[in-house]
Amino acid sequence: MNKAALNFSRIFVGILFIFSGLIKANDPLGFGYKLEEYFDVFHISVFSPYATGIAIFLCVLEIVLGALLLFGFWSKKVSTGLLGIIIFFTFLTFVSAAFKVVTSCGCFGDAIPLTPWQSFSKDLILLVLIVYLFINRNKILPLTTNPGQQKIGLIAVVALAVIFSIYTYTYLPVLDFLPYKKGASLPEAMKIPAGAEPDLYLIMYKLKNKATGETKEMSDKDYLKTEIWKDNNWEIVGQPVQKLLKKGYEAKIKDLVISDASGTDYTKELIENPYYNILIVAYNLNHTDEDAIGKLNAMTLDLTEQFNIRTVLLTSNSAQDAAVFSKQHKLFAEIFYADAVPLKSMVRANPGxxxxxxxxxxxxxxxxxxxxxxxLKATYFNK
Structure with a gap:
């Protein structure tokens, strides 16, 4: 019975760590964005410039620890490392859930989005299993006791994890779980079906009795139903607070608004263009690859002259900064503006x-x- 429980815990934890690491390594830049949120919350933004590097390191660490646990190699060190990681992440997900500082932990990337409390519950289960593994670490038997073979196994896992992470960082995720993936219809992803229920909210008032000093909270429905508003002793203090009762239908793309420098909305015109068109996404012009911008500028100019293809550059920078950038690089593309969040989701590159x-x-x-x-011409435009 004890052997079965130990094997189950080892296999379950090992596979889950490998899966979690691979999912995040599939999109290290996206995981880096999530880490930046945590850095901001804990006021350690000094680490933000290194977020992607830290993300890749954590992905590789998860994969390696999970694999070594399955192999049974260095069980004392591996179980200690797993225990340290899970204690840290359990604390992190608890803070996220209790104080609502980060709405999604990014534990499984965008493939399996979890709420903060779901993430915390998952980490609690893992904590119990890893504590059990730590207590019984001396009973974990390795696949081989040959030191040379163990080192080869370690090097192979590290190499594969690093190569995969760098590949997806350089060439975009192998599996795209975002609503802007290849083949997606953006107008359809932005639609809300007829008859779909919206979010249901309850408005909460804070009331104070001017005579007794008593305070109470009351919903807008109870406020009207009890007719407490007729009692001049009770007054509303502060601002009403909306409380979500039931989550309604949510469009896959709900935050994409594209405008020009004057604020005119061009979203529909740009994303519903019936012809081939190119979006150059540079969410942050201050950190974009300028050599790539120059090459793209020359390429899109050629495509426009030969095939009349419309090219636009999307950024979250201010119109003033974009104008300076455009003049400096003699940009041919039209410039439009959107929030950084959807632009980061549109393509995991700067520029993309x-x-x-x-x-x-x-x-x-x-x-x-x-x-x-x-x-490009042979594949798309000369047909």
């Missing part, structure tokens, strides 16, 4: 390129993996 037609994402690339002009 999205090829669209009739509202559908035909393909997208990181600036480091853009195909040659001749290949």
């Amino acid at each position: 390129i999205v090829l669209m037609k009739n509202g559908v994402v035909i393909n997208k690339w990181s600036y480091q993996s853009l195909p040659s002009l001749e290949k």
Whole structure:
């Protein structure tokens, strides 16, 4: 019985750590964005410039610890490392849930979004299993006791995890779980079906009795039903607070608004263009790859002259900064503006390129993996 429980715990924890690490390694830049949220919450933004590097390290660490646990290698060190990590993350998810500082922990990336309390519950279960493994660490038997073979296994796992993380960082996620993935129709993803229920809220008032000093909270419905508003002794203090009762239908894309420098909304016009069009996404012009911008500028100018393809650059920078950048780099593309959050989701690169037609994402690339002009023409525009 004890052996079965130990094997179950070892296999379950090992596989879950590998899965969690791989899912995040599939999108290390996205995991880096999530880490930046935590850095801001805990007022340690000094680490933000290194968020992606830290993200890759954590992904590799999860995969390696999970694999070594399955192999049974160095059980004392591995179980100690797992215990330290799970204690840290249990604390982190509890803080996120209790104080509502981060709405999603990013434990399984965008593949399996979890609420803070779901993340905390998951970590509690893992904590129990890992404590059990730590207590019985001397009973974990390795697949091999040969030191050379163990080192080869470690090197192989580390190498594969690092190579995979760097590949997805350079060439975009292998599996795209975001609503802007290849083949997605953005207009459809932004629609709310007819008859879909919206979020249901309750408005809460804080009341104070001017005569006795007594305070109470009351919903807007009870406020009207009890007719307490007729009693001049009771007054509303502070601002009413909305309390979510029931989550309604939520569009896959709910925060994409594209405008020009004057604030005019161009979202519909740009994402429903019936012809081939190119979106160059540079959410932060201050940290974008300027060499890539120059190459893209030359490429899109050529495509426009030959195929009349509309090219726009999307950024979250101010219009003033974008104007300076455009003049400095002699940009051909039109410049439009959107919030950084949807732009980061649109393509995991700065800059990234999205090829669209009739509202559908035909393909997208990181600036480091853009195909040659001749290949683009042969694949899409010379047909």
